[in-house]
Amino acid sequence: MSRPALDVESVQAFVTIADFQSFTKAAEALGTTQGAISVRLKRLEERLGYKLIERTPRLVRLSAPGASFLNPAREFIAAHDRAMAALSCECRRFRLGIAEHVAGPEVPTLLARLNERDPALTIEVRLENSRNLLDAFDSGDLDAVIVRQEDDRRDGEDLGPEHFGWFAAPQFHQQPGKPLRVAALAPCCGVRDIAIRALASDGIEWNEVFVGGGHAAVMAAVSAGLAVAALSCRLAPADTIEVGQRMGLPELPSSRIMLHSTLTDRRSRDALRTLAAAYREHRSPRYAGAD
Structure with a gap:
C-alpha cells in the first residue's frame, strides 16, 4: 500500500500554524496570505487523512493527531532545509543587533530554530542599547537591528508596542x-x-x-x-x-519596537521575517482569538 507523498509547503504551513496558534501570524511569517496557508493545511490533512488543527472563533490548537505529527513534521522540514543547504557551498551571515530591553527569553530558541532550518546562515547577535545599535546600523557595522523607536526616525518596520x-x-x-x-x-x-x-x-x-x-x-x-x-x-x-501606582510614580509612555534592515537576499529576509513574526506574537496575548 503506497503512502501519501508530503510536500514541503504544506508541512511548513502546519508547523508554522502550530507555532503561532494563528493562521494570520503564520501567513505573515511565511510571507504569504491567510487563504494560501489554509489551502496548504487542507491539502496536507487530505493527504494524511487526519484533521491536524482545530479552529474555533476563539481558538487555534492542535488536534490529537496534529500533536503526534508535529515533531516528525519539524524533522521533515529540517531534513529538507539541510538537503537544500548542502547544494550550496556559500556560507552566509548577517549581523543582527537586538536592544537589551527588547531581547526576551525566546531569542535563543528562535535563533536555534533558524540555524536548524538554514545551517549555511550564521547570525551574529549583538545586544546593546537602541541608540548605539542604530548608530552601528547606520555606519554599516550591522545588517539589521530590532530596537526601540527613536523620536527622530520614522523608517523601519513596526513590530508592535513596548510598555x-x-x-x-x-x-x-x-x-x-x-x-x-x-x-x-x-x-x-x-x-x-x-x-x-x-x-x-x-x-x-x-x-x-x-x-x-x-x-x-x-x-x-x-x-x-x-x-x-x-x-x-x-x-x-x-x-x-x-509599584508605580502604589508609590505615586509617574506613568511611563509606551514605545514602539522597530526592525531596520539592509538585507536583500531571500534567505536572510526569510529569517528576519520569522523573527519579526515571533516578536509580534510575544507582544500580544496568545489565544486572544482565532483568525
Whole structure:
C-alpha cells in the first residue's frame, strides 16, 4: 500500500500554524496570505487523512493527531532545509543587533530554530542599547537591528508596542522624605531618558544608586531590593512587582519596537521575517482569538 507523498509547503504551513496558534501570524511569517496557508493545511490533512488543527472563533490548537505529527513534521522540514543547504557551498551571515530591553527569553530558541532550518546562515547577535545599535546600523557595522523607536526616525518596520513600568522587589522600602533610589542603565539609554523626564515632570527627587551595569545587572539590583527601575513590563524579573501606582510614580509612555534592515537576499529576509513574526506574537496575548 503506497503512502501519501508530503510536500514541503504544506508541512511548513502546519508547523508554522502550530507555532503561532494563528493562521494570520503564520501567513505573515511565511510571507504569504491567510487563504494560501489554509489551502496548504487542507491539502496536507487530505493527504494524511487526519484533521491536524482545530479552529474555533476563539481558538487555534492542535488536534490529537496534529500533536503526534508535529515533531516528525519539524524533522521533515529540517531534513529538507539541510538537503537544500548542502547544494550550496556559500556560507552566509548577517549581523543582527537586538536592544537589551527588547531581547526576551525566546531569542535563543528562535535563533536555534533558524540555524536548524538554514545551517549555511550564521547570525551574529549583538545586544546593546537602541541608540548605539542604530548608530552601528547606520555606519554599516550591522545588517539589521530590532530596537526601540527613536523620536527622530520614522523608517523601519513596526513590530508592535513596548510598555514600561516601575518595578521593584516586594521587600523594597523607600524611606519617607528621602530621594527615590533608582537603578538606571547607561546615560545613552533611551529608557533611562524616559524615566528621568517622567520623574522631573512630577517633581520627584531621585538618586541613581546603581548606574551603567547593563540591563541584566540592573534587573539583578532590582530583584535584590536595592532600588526601583523603569523596565519593560514584558521582561521585568518574575520576582518583582509593578509599584508605580502604589508609590505615586509617574506613568511611563509606551514605545514602539522597530526592525531596520539592509538585507536583500531571500534567505536572510526569510529569517528576519520569522523573527519579526515571533516578536509580534510575544507582544500580544496568545489565544486572544482565532483568525
